[in-house]
Amino acid sequence: MERNLAAVRVRIADACTSVGRSPDEVTLTVVTKFFPASDVRLLAGLGVTDVGENRHQEAEAKAAETRDLGLRWHFVGTLQSNKAAAVARYADVVESVDRAKLLTGLARGAAERGAELDCLVQVSLDPPGAGEGRAGVEPDGVLDLAERVAGTGGLRLRGVMGVAPLGGDPAAAFARLAEVAADVRRLDPEATWVSAGMSADLEEAVRAGATHVRIGSAVLGRRPTIK
Template identity: 55%
Template sequence: MTDRKDELAANLAKVERRIAAACAAAGRERDEVTLIVVTKTYPASDVRMLSELGVRHVAENRDQDAAPKAAACSDLPLTWHFVGQLQTNKVRSVVGYADVVQSVDRSRLVTALSREAVRAGREIGCLLQVALDAEESGREPGGAGVSPGGRGGVVPAGIGELAGLVADSPGLRLDGLMTVAPLTGRFAGRQRAAFERLMDLSTDLRRAHPAANMVSAGMSADLEEAVAAGATHVRVGTAVLGVRPRLG
């Protein structure tokens, strides 16, 4: 156990140095960027050690794994982010522990989240997941679902409508935007350009919703590009916890 905690501490220190260097290079203050550690597939014992090491934000993408883990760690001072594609039949469970849902991509999900948040007496932060590879896919504005690259997300043209729905829904708080660097289309292999596009969309969003200033972008391989573009939150898993075992 001590060896694992030492490993996590060393990995966290490396990631911290990367974020600090990226902030310095971009002329940003270090406290402008929040680290979210993606703990999916790893046990509650790792989450507990991360908390002891000062981590305050963790993320999960599968409710069946996240719900028991969050319950086991309910005594810890953590903010839980849900980052996976969320089916409406899982919303009640997710609202029970998630403080922020980063994968809001369709009106039906907003309606379900609002209903369950009100029922639970909670306020849930919402990020709209943007499918940047959808701009050239021919989907109708306002469409959502699975992007050409196989990821969820609302098309950029649909952000305003979906944001308005979140902002007007009881129990929900519109916090900002999230994306994953596209694997296909004009942004494939161009993470910095993708994240800069997300920042432009964030600027547009904040004209109507000034408090929705959270921009979640960048992971273990491309956090520097995200910080350079202006991301406020980076989601790092492998660089902290190690290479994930194959699920099979």
């Protein structure tokens, strides 16, 4: 794990150098889906500060078990509206806000926790007519949703998140995300986060301006099978 983590950090640094950025501009979020809380503790010991999960039940349990570590928990998966309040009670960041229906629950959970919740609008980067693909709001609907997030008490608009389409060109997808992110920053200058890039395409994301990358297998290895 230590070797893998170091290798990912080198990849991030090299990608930053290639476009004149500082590696300090990029936050590494390690996605620990299916890995135990003991691995989260090891990651914290290696200097990881941000951890991501995409399944509510698993995330809730791990966040509770590792509360003493002071980690920043990112929820990065598809979010059901009936789970929104529960997620907001432990997550510090919800990266997958893709519809206004989630906002009431997220705000309620944030109020119960007594802390503002950082939110990213998830942008669909699938090409038009691609059929069923990644989650996210279509680019032409992002500003409306971003404005709703910014106007909801207890929620803080931080920026946008995107996932490169399956089988597509990640560089082109992340360039499109960068354009959408610029529009969101014009709406709210403090919404500067761009979460993009995973194990296979983090370089393309960083070169396109990502401020956060979500890395799982490149750090933790192949995910265990959960039956």
